[in-house]
Amino acid sequence: MARVKRKEEILNIACKLFSQKGYHGTTIRDISDACGILAGSLYAHINSKEDLLYEITVRGARSFLDSLRQVVQSKGPASEKLRQALRAHIRVVAENIEAATVFFHEWKALTGERLQQIQQKRDEYEQMWEEILHEGIRSGEFPALDEKFARLLILSTGNWLYHWYKPDGPLASDEIADRFMNLILTGLMGKKEGSVADD
Amino acid sequence: MARVKRKEEILNIACKLFSQKGYHGTTIRDISDACGILAGSLYAHINSKEDLLYEITVRGARSFLDSLRQVVQSKGPASEKLRQALRAHIRVVAENIEAATVFFHEWKALTGERLQQIQQKRDEYEQMWEEILHEGIRSGEFPALDEKFARLLILSTGNWLYHWYKPDGPLASDEIADRFMNLILTGLMGKKEGSVADD
DNA sequence: CACAAAAACAAGCGCTTGTTTGTTTTTATA
DNA sequence: TATAAAAACAAACAAGCGCTTGTTTTTGTG
Known part of the structure; x- marks a missing residue:
């Protein structure tokens, strides 16, 4: 067994x-x-205590990268990709909240080239988000977007999730993503289209 | 000396x-x-190592609470309060990035009632943000806002700041706050009003 | 200059850390 | 049931941990 x-x-x-x-x-x-x-x-x-941390973080990184890559490679309008990307991100956090917490909160305890390797994967991940946003600007979907701050807004929301997400909460992970995305796309003062009563 | x-x-x-x-x-x-x-x-x-951590985090908490309290008690439309609140938050982070990092990243290493005390102050802080958003709904400024997720969106952005903010960056802290607030208020697809070239 | 207070030293306390080693027990399989 | 591999034990290691104690040095002030 x-x-x-x-x-x-x-x-x-x-x-x-x-x-x-x-x-x-x-x-x-x-x-x-x-x-x-x-x-x-x-x-x-x-072999060592640090090996445990490395294995956990590297698996975390793989989860995020793999799931976002699928979205980036898909077709459709950028706003839809953005929605699917946030869904994917939140799904990864929700499905293994403990690993996500270690990945976001403890990875800096790694040393040497392992630290750099994880840093590099994080950069990769951010770049993929950048791609989606850039595509939305190129296509005219996001007119004169403040690209860097839009990326930071979305990533901050996704990365902070592990601080408050509870697996036994009332909302499914996709619903959480959609509520955030509705806010992000239309803004606090924008018109609604079912962001409160959404199902 | x-x-x-x-x-x-x-x-x-x-x-x-x-x-x-x-x-x-x-x-x-x-x-x-x-x-x-x-x-x-x-x-x-x-007296002890933990005393150091406690002193640092309690000062951090005080900075955030004091500066936000001033905004909450001020007058004006909720959207303006929101902007001032984010300015205040980011100013606190920017003015002492190291203390902010400890406050956000290390406070859970506290034990016993000190841990609870800081937790309580964090709750207080979130409640003050809630107040501002609630006022905006009551006044009709934010029509049918998804209150909880709006609060999470803003707080996530502010709380994540310590991960990437660099004191020698090109933007003043108020500019950072304003760019975020422009995005948050009008959304990625909303019309612009100088969010890129803002002053 | 005298002198008390503040600050730093020197030494080490008991305990915990991550890890290693040699031996014994458990387990799956032939 | 014999046997080899896998897993766990038992004991300890050197180093480092937070912290205490008794003494010496430095400092500001009368």
Whole structure:
């Protein structure tokens, strides 16, 4: 029952603890206790504590990049791509809130080239958002958009999500994305089209 | 020269290190080294490491609350209050980016009632934003606003700021606030009124 | 200059950290 | 049921942790 799965279980437990107490605030013994084994026994499965953090963050990065890439490569108006992109982003956060928390909050505890590697993936991700917005300007959909600040507005909203999202909340992740996107597209003073009663 | 100032100097140094390496990632010896004294000598000035974190975060909370309170108590249309509120928020972040980083990123390392106290101040702060938005709905300025998500959109943007703001950037903090507010009020597809060339 | 207060030193306390090593137990399979 | 591999134990390591104590140096002020 625990052949190849034990490593995954450790990863999940570490992820949960890192998200709750932070990487530096979590000890190897915290993790081994939660696994029900002694601290030394962990090292039959892992090479180092930082390896755990790296594995968690690199998987997080992959989730975000893969799901956004699909949207970027799709066809349709930029506003629709934007909506699907935010849906994808929020879906990733919602489906694994603990990993998302570690990815956003603890990645800077990495060192050396692993730190740089994750930084690079984050840059990649932002660039893909930039592409969508730029396409919307080129096509005339977003007339004279303040591109950089539009990107920051959207990414801030998506990146802050892990601070308040609760899996047992009343709204599905797509609904959350749509409500944000309605606001972002038409603004606080814009006309409504069902942003309050939306289903 | 260092009568009452030494404590402040220690606080500043701790703030800088906490913002760079995190609370748990910073040691007492990191701080004392940066101060040019031995680790034990620090304890002539402080009671504990956590006291440093508490002092930094409580000052941060005070800055945000005080500056927003002034805006809430002022008169004028809600959209103008909203603009002034975001200006105030971003000004606080910009004027002390390190303290803001600790306030937003490290406050959860506090324990016991101090943790609860800061949590409470954060709730207070969000409530004041809620008030401004609610006033805008009551007055008819924001017709059928999705209140909760509007608040989250604005707060996410403000709270994420510490991740990317650089004090030596080209834009003054009020300009940053205004660009965001222009987007937030009229939306990505809304008409412009000088959001790119704004003064 | 004298002197008390403030600041820093020097040494080390008890404990925890991440990790290693050698041995024993559990497990799946032949 | 024998056996090899996988997993966990038991014990400890060197280093580092936050913090305390007793003493010395520095400092501002009468």
